[in-house]
Amino acid sequence: MREVLLVAAKDLRIELRSRVLLFQVAPFAVATLVLLGFALDADRSALRNFSPGLFWVAVLLTALLAAQRSVAVEHAGRAADALLLSATSPARIFAGKALALAAQLAVLEALLGVAMVVLYDARVEHFGLAVASAAAATVGIAAAGTLYGVLAAPMGVRETLLPVLLLPVFAPVLIGATRAFGDALGTAAVNGWAWFGLLGLFALVYAVFGALAYGPLLEAEA
Amino acid sequence: MSILLGRPPGDRPPSAAPGHTGSRATRILGVATLVGLVGLCLCAFIFSPPDSRPGPEPGSRIGQFDAVRLMYVHFPAAIWTYSALGLCALASGVYLWRRGVWWDRLAHASAEIGVLLCAVTLLTGMIWGRPIWNTWWEWGDVRVVTTLVLFLTYAGYLALRSVPAAPEARARRSAILGVGGAVLIPIVNRSVEWWENRTLHQQSTLEELRIEDLTLFTLVLGIAVMGVFFLWILIHRFRLAWLEAEVESAGLEAALAERRAEAGEVAATGAGAGGTGEGGSAP
Numbered sequence: 001m002r003e004v005l006l007v008a009a010k011d012l013r014i015e016l017r018s019r020v021l022l023f024q025v026a027p028f029a030v031a032t033l034v035l036l037g038f039a040l041d042a043d044r045s046a047l048r049n050f051s052p053g054l055f056w057v058a059v060l061l062t063a064l065l066a067a068q069r070s071v072a073v074e075h076a077g078r079a080a081d082a083l084l085l086s087a088t089s090p091a092r093i094f095a096g097k098a099l100a101l102a103a104q105l106a107v108l109e110a111l112l113g114v115a116m117v118v119l120y121d122a123r124v125e126h127f128g129l130a131v132a133s134a135a136a137a138t139v140g141i142a143a144a145g146t147l148y149g150v151l152a153a154p155m156g157v158r159e160t161l162l163p164v165l166l167l168p169v170f171a172p173v174l175i176g177a178t179r180a181f182g183d184a185l186g187t188a189a190v191n192g193w194a195w196f197g198l199l200g201l202f203a204l205v206y207a208v209f210g211a212l213a214y215g216p217l218l219e220a221e222a
Numbered sequence: 223m224s225i226l227l228g229r230p231p232g233d234r235p236p237s238a239a240p241g242h243t244g245s246r247a248t249r250i251l252g253v254a255t256l257v258g259l260v261g262l263c264l265c266a267f268i269f270s271p272p273d274s275r276p277g278p279e280p281g282s283r284i285g286q287f288d289a290v291r292l293m294y295v296h297f298p299a300a301i302w303t304y305s306a307l308g309l310c311a312l313a314s315g316v317y318l319w320r321r322g323v324w325w326d327r328l329a330h331a332s333a334e335i336g337v338l339l340c341a342v343t344l345l346t347g348m349i350w351g352r353p354i355w356n357t358w359w360e361w362g363d364v365r366v367v368t369t370l371v372l373f374l375t376y377a378g379y380l381a382l383r384s385v386p387a388a389p390e391a392r393a394r395r396s397a398i399l400g401v402g403g404a405v406l407i408p409i410v411n412r413s414v415e416w417w418e419n420r421t422l423h424q425q426s427t428l429e430e431l432r433i434e435d436l437t438l439f440t441l442v443l444g445i446a447v448m449g450v451f452f453l454w455i456l457i458h459r460f461r462l463a464w465l466e467a468e469v470e471s472a473g474l475e476a477a478l479a480e481r482r483a484e485a486g487e488v489a490a491t492g493a494g495a496g497g498t499g500e501g502g503s504a505p
Contacts (some may be wrong), residue, residue: 216397
């Protein structure tokens with residue numbers, strides 16, 4: 001566990017020092033939400049009704065940038081080699097990097113959540129469900145993003161290849177999280193906790209698959 | 223399978239690759255595909271009746287009418303999409319376990335055919351949906367949407383494979399993606415049972431044999447013909463992948479030989495220049 005936290009702390013420290021999350025990714029996230037508002041002709045009732053889906057589209061597009069960034073820091077100066085030489089198991093490296101990505105996404109989601117309330121006039125009716133489903137979705141996105149990020153990493157085409165690989169994988173998260181948020185925000189008459197279960201299952205599958213597959217992937221890179 | 227495709231799994235030396243993609247087996251399969259296709263066309267367009275039943279109003283008829291003939295391609299293509307992508311996932315898993323290039327090429331070949339068949343499934347489904355569901359695309363149908371996600375996932379797999387990289391690294395990354403994408407196959411296949419109220423697709427009529435005799439026969443014939451076709455192009459694509467790897471490897475060897483020859487020329491020129499210098503310094 002200590003190694004997991006060390007890897008996560010390393011990534012978070014890099015983000016704190018480089019300020020890429022603050023000055024580049026966060027403005028991109030809010031700009032996405034604004035553009036989606038224009039796409040719906042700034043119709044207040046439509047925006048409120050569709051706010052769960054628009055919120056998660058913005059989160060997933062932002063997650064692509066964050067996942068790319070998570071891999072890019074390992075390729076700058078071949079830091080990945082140093083990570084491998086540290087004798088930390090690939091599963092723990094994966095868990096650490098996914099944890100750091102999840103923490104960054106949580107910050108971005110909080111920011112987007114405030115922007116959604118302000119810009120789309122959304123009202124949270126079931127706060128517990130919103131937080132629980134966002135947490136489950138975030139773990140799933142972070143696990144899949146970390147795994148697929150390194151899958152598309154070393155070939156000089158990461159910016160174009162990663163979205164192609166990752167967006168179809170994110171489709172179940174978008175569906176589940178939109179339904180769960182629809183219940184939490186009172187815009188859809190569905191059982192949000194059932195969708196929370198699906199999000200939890202997705203997170204579990206990708207966390208286990210990522211921990212198992214990360215070793216062979218790092219070996220392929222070495 | 224290995225008898226048809228080539229030597230058994232393991233790290234066969236590249237020099238033992240076939241010189242072309244045709245063989246006696248592929249010629250037999252090719253002829254069988256053509257003959258089967260003619261039979262399928264006859265059954266689908268001439269012998270089998272259109273789907274038409276008496277409607278609730280007196281004298282009215284309901285059903286899919288001639289659009290049902292699209293099912294003889296759509297349904298077999300869907301079945302062999304699952305098989306091809308399932309085979310890709312299986313071969314990818316075995317590759318990660320055994321690390322034999324044979325499995326990597328099998329995964330590549332079956333994924334390419336699987337994506338092609340998945341596109342055929344989606345296109346024929348859309349053409350069928352226009353007169354029957356009155357729309358090209360139905361977002362409310364869970365199987366339609368999950369099939370598109372499956373198509374995009376394995377299109378991503380092919381995109382990953384097309385990026386130049388060291389063969390071993392590319393094979394390993396692709397294998398992980400191939401295994402990961404397989405999660406979707408049972409979801410797509412079982413979606414009409416799991417989300418009964420979220421689909422316009424009919425449930426498995428073939429399992430319960432609830433369709434007319436000749437229609438059922440044509441459907442089974444379509445599955446068989448598509449199966450032979452799948453095997454036929456799988457063998458060709460597998461051997462082509464082998465030849466591609468040979469060309470890639472030969473290209474690398476040629477480039478290395480060229481560089482060595484250049485280095486040899488430079489050394490010889492250097493030695494020659496040194497000799498002239500010595501000669502020039504001689505009295």
